[in-house]
Amino acid sequence: MEKEGKGSSQKMIEIIGACKSFGRVRALIDVTMHVNRGEVVVIIGPSGSGKSTLLRCINHLEVLDSGTIIVDGIPLTDEKTNINAVRAEVGMVFQQFNLFPHLTALENITLAQRVVRKRSKEEAEHIAYELLKKVGIPEKAHAYPMQLSGGQQQRVAIARALAMQPKIMLFDEPTSALDPEMIKEVLDVMLDLAREGMTMVVVSHEMGFARAAADRIIFMDAGRIIEETTPEELFTAPKHERTRQFLSKILH
Amino acid sequence: MTEQVQPLEEAPPQSRLLGRLASVDRWWLLVLAAVGLIFLLVKASPHPYEEIFNFLTDGIVMTLQITLTSFIFILIVGMFGGLGRLSRSWLIKGIASLYVEVIRGIPLLVQLLFIWFAMPQIFEKIGYLLMPYWPNAGQWFIDLKLQPFSAAVLGITICYGAYMSEIFRAGIQSIHHGQMEAARSLGMTYVQAMRYVILPQAVRVILPPVGNEFVTLLKDSSLVSVLAVADLTRRGREYMSRTFLSFETWTMVALIYLVLTLTFTRLTSALERRMSLGQRR
Numbered sequence: 001m002e003k004e005g006k007g008s009s010q011k012m013i014e015i016i017g018a019c020k021s022f023g024r025v026r027a028l029i030d031v032t033m034h035v036n037r038g039e040v041v042v043i044i045g046p047s048g049s050g051k052s053t054l055l056r057c058i059n060h061l062e063v064l065d066s067g068t069i070i071v072d073g074i075p076l077t078d079e080k081t082n083i084n085a086v087r088a089e090v091g092m093v094f095q096q097f098n099l100f101p102h103l104t105a106l107e108n109i110t111l112a113q114r115v116v117r118k119r120s121k122e123e124a125e126h127i128a129y130e131l132l133k134k135v136g137i138p139e140k141a142h143a144y145p146m147q148l149s150g151g152q153q154q155r156v157a158i159a160r161a162l163a164m165q166p167k168i169m170l171f172d173e174p175t176s177a178l179d180p181e182m183i184k185e186v187l188d189v190m191l192d193l194a195r196e197g198m199t200m201v202v203v204s205h206e207m208g209f210a211r212a213a214a215d216r217i218i219f220m221d222a223g224r225i226i227e228e229t230t231p232e233e234l235f236t237a238p239k240h241e242r243t244r245q246f247l248s249k250i251l252h
Numbered sequence: 253m254t255e256q257v258q259p260l261e262e263a264p265p266q267s268r269l270l271g272r273l274a275s276v277d278r279w280w281l282l283v284l285a286a287v288g289l290i291f292l293l294v295k296a297s298p299h300p301y302e303e304i305f306n307f308l309t310d311g312i313v314m315t316l317q318i319t320l321t322s323f324i325f326i327l328i329v330g331m332f333g334g335l336g337r338l339s340r341s342w343l344i345k346g347i348a349s350l351y352v353e354v355i356r357g358i359p360l361l362v363q364l365l366f367i368w369f370a371m372p373q374i375f376e377k378i379g380y381l382l383m384p385y386w387p388n389a390g391q392w393f394i395d396l397k398l399q400p401f402s403a404a405v406l407g408i409t410i411c412y413g414a415y416m417s418e419i420f421r422a423g424i425q426s427i428h429h430g431q432m433e434a435a436r437s438l439g440m441t442y443v444q445a446m447r448y449v450i451l452p453q454a455v456r457v458i459l460p461p462v463g464n465e466f467v468t469l470l471k472d473s474s475l476v477s478v479l480a481v482a483d484l485t486r487r488g489r490e491y492m493s494r495t496f497l498s499f500e501t502w503t504m505v506a507l508i509y510l511v512l513t514l515t516f517t518r519l520t521s522a523l524e525r526r527m528s529l530g531q532r533r
């Protein structure tokens with residue numbers, strides 16, 4: 001794999017001893033991991049294993065019970081940290097797209113640029129048009145989300161996150177709400193991003209994507225990281241029995 | 253076969269147009285009928301109906317003024333009350349919830365009477381208490397006298413604001429939490445997310461109940477007649493006590509209220525239709 005930035009081991013995300021419970025449910029148990037600049041890390045694991053919770057903690061949508069998360073050198077747990085400033089550097093793409101239904105695709109992409117980045121209307125729209133071109137739907141600028149297919153909506157959602165020019169992109173099962181014929185168009189956009197050297201954390205069971213783009217794969221189960229490995233190793237010789245069982249289920 | 257099918261194929265656009273006209277017109281017809289009835293009464297027997305109508309016009313204006321003025325304040329109180337009930341601060345949430353629960357437990361008429369008759373006494377007491385320490389403020393409280401119009405608007409706003417808070421709360425809660433998360437994940441503050449993402453969507457959801465509140469308020473505004481506000485109902489009472497024409501007076505008052513409420517019901521549902529079309533656009 002010829003990926004830029006891989007050599008520099010500068011940590012973009014560092015998670016140390018992260019714990020998070022929801023009442024009695026322990027969603028994260030002593031999770032420690034890091035993501036280097038320009039790296040693509042794919043997280044897999046059965047439903048309920050804490051994958052979404054981990055991503056949501058990186059974006060401070062959930063607050064850890066204990067442990068530390070450092071994003072681009074800034075500790076999220078620090079009282080003085082401006083969380084909104086950190087969030088603007090971290091783009092997030094959701095399983096259910098979460099586009100703003102009362103706004104057009106263009107307005108979805110310009111809103112945060114204008115109110116958070118304080119860009120002018122012209123500048124924000126220029127960036128939005130460029131991004132719509134990049135994700136392959138420039139003609140849908142003035143369409144409302146409900147007029148778009150699932151694949152198109154998710155591509156607008158990716159463009160919306162990219163418009164903030166984030167340093168990190170988080171994807172939480174970006175294709176699992178999509179019809180099969182639309183999965184590829186979204187994965188292609190993500191592959192492009194990975195090739196451009198974007199730092200990415202992707203929760204996904206699309207093994208084709210993992211094989212092509214992942215530098216590392218993390219397997220989670222019941223709130224813990226069970227195994228951390230490269231794609232080659234994972235498919236040829238998974239170390240743990242539970243990983244093997246899980247893989248046999250998703251690869252059938 | 254084909255000859256029979258063809259007209260059917262052409263039918264949809266035409267019948268849709270007719271259908272829309274019919275669904276709009278049918279209810280406006282009721283408004284027209286009520287207006288027509290008033291017109292007929294006034295023309296057919298000017299004594300006393302024309303006289304009554306002329307006597308009541310000031311009241312119609314006052315009723316509309318009270319209703320519209322109060323409604324603007326009600327929307328403001330309702331928005332902040334609704335946001336307050338959803339606040340993460342227990343203090344703000346507690347205050348907002350206490351306000352809603354207490355006010356909803358007291359009849360509007362009693363609240364109006366309280367503001368009109370009991371509040372001056374409270375102000376006076378506060379004034380005398382303040383007098384020794386701060387004479388200017390004390391005097392200000394003693395001299396404070398609510399005008400009937402302001403008292404009416406204040407009473408209605410406090411009461412309806414509580415119901416409106418609940419409508420706003422439910423409307424905001426009906427927006428999927430993913431919307432707030434998406435907005436926050438883009439770096440927006442809570443206030444920015446509310447303003448640009450949640451409230452614009454909630455407004456569409458709450459439009460029907462808000463329109464309903466408006467029409468109910470239009471009718472309930474007749475209660476302010478106890479505060480010496482010369483609204484439609486009070487003008488009716490004045491005319492009746494002068495002429496003893498009970499049947500004629502109250503028939504006319506009822507018909508005027510009917511025209512007002514039917515008109516506003518139609519207007520709000522037209523607005524709803526336009527808003528939902530806007531979203532589908």
Ligand SMILES: Nc1ncnc2c1ncn2[C@@H]1O[C@H](COP(=O)(O)OP(=O)(O)O)[C@@H](O)[C@H]1O
Nearest residue numbers: 022025026027046047048049050051052053054
């Ligand atoms: N907001 C929440 N409230 C209560 N329980 C939650 C919440 N979010 C996640 N959980 C629980 O935490 C566990 C991990 O969930 P999640 O991170 O969504 O798993 P995954 O994304 O791997 O399917 C699950 O048992 C889930 O029920």
Ligand SMILES: [Mg+2]
Nearest residue numbers: 051052053173
């Ligand atoms: Mg999940």
